[in-house]
Amino acid sequence: MKNRYSLLDIVRHGLRHNAHWGRAWRSPEPRRAYDAVIVGAGGHGLATAYYLAREHGLRNVAVLEKGWLGGGNTARNTTIVRSNYLWDESTQLFEKSMQLWEGLSQALNYNVMFSQRGVMNLAHTLQEVRDTQRRINANRYNGVDAHWLTPAQIKALVPNINLQARYPVLGASFQPRGGVARHDAVAWGFARAADSLGVDIIENCPVTNIRLRDGAIEGVDTGKGFIATRKLGVVVAGHSSVLADMAGIRLPIESHPLQALVSEPLKPCIHTVIMSNTVHAYISQSDKGDLVIGAGIDQYLGYGQRGSYHSIEHTLQAIVEMFPSLSRVRMNRQWGGIVDVSPDASPIISRTPVKGLYFNCGWGTGGFKATPGSGWVFAHTIAHDEPHALNAPFSLDRFHTGHLIDEHGAAAVAH
């Protein structure tokens, strides 16, 4: 990698008042043709381009982005990383991602601030206790770290939690390898690494039309002219249906607003990630000190990157019930992202009926954790024109065969 960052670099630039750092990636004008074009320069799209270049030697690649790099859901999530899903297919996909996370900062030569502080999923009802213990067993059979915490063990890890809330906490699953990562750094790290391998990242370049010839991809019309390609990978989250419509295919995707918010910065008070499906809330504390809080999706379809107030009110009621000591903390910022929800709460990483057109969508409320793994399997799918064993179960035709991967219980609310 050109301009590899090192300790010596930091010292040298520090002595020059950090005024001479070069740009981390280029801003090229698009060429007229590429071997592969990725639509969407979020974490997943940039990871796809990076692994196409690094693992498959495909370097004549462009990533097209209608806005700016990492400005969509990559910038709008709550940065939680875990792999404790219920079904084998999901666990293996998310665990692949977890393994990539564990070496990601070194691989990208960029600190993505991956912090394995653990992820705790609370159980509030007897049924949830049974379901959680079943999921822990399933995780352990798949080689994923997970164990059961009693209320006393939860209290030892999270002293300020109120276990005797309206829905008493009866226990929790805990994945110590789970945690959080710095969302912007993930996009920037992948962008810089992909760029150094020759990938062109083209911002402010919306795709306006997809051109087909004889049922195959011919290229895309963009804000910067026509770009020819035989392989088109679409990773645009909430706008997946819009792009699918351009190519004349239908997706089982519905786009909903998902809101999140952060508080003013506090001294460290929450040392792990705490999630609750029953009361629809999850919380962690960033390295900067602000509490990062997520809500459930808004009920209606929407592309407006904003949601309704009662959704965040509902979430904060649950947070304050669980953490009474936070009742007077002020919230600093609130935002919405547009999530692409699939019927079984599992992603679609797949070929399509159009030759050379690939979709990676349906991550819904839980895509951030999968960023490296998603890019890794999608790059394989695009390069070989067939899915990797890890993402073969996540193909589009499962909605015709009926082989759904129903993760609503383990994944629908909290991420």
Next chain:
Amino acid sequence: MLLIRCPWCGERAESEFSYGGEADIRRPTDTDHLSDAGWGDYLFMRRNPCGPLREQWVHAHGCRRWFTLVRDTQSYRVLDQDVVPGEARMDEEPA
């Protein structure tokens, strides 16, 4: 929060309503001969447009009746609405 006009109860807060998704999806009638692709299309595939959408709502914490809105999914503005066929508003004389 959306302000939604129930055809029977007038304008109410969104939290009184439940969402019913895309409208006008008809259950296939010739089910004996429907292919797997046909079933999948009916059950799962959705238009999900960025723009005007005909969608179903029910006034769950009110009169509990269904109606249809045409709403812009980008601006969230309600453009048009109608009642489900066969239902009559309270202020209308029965035909």
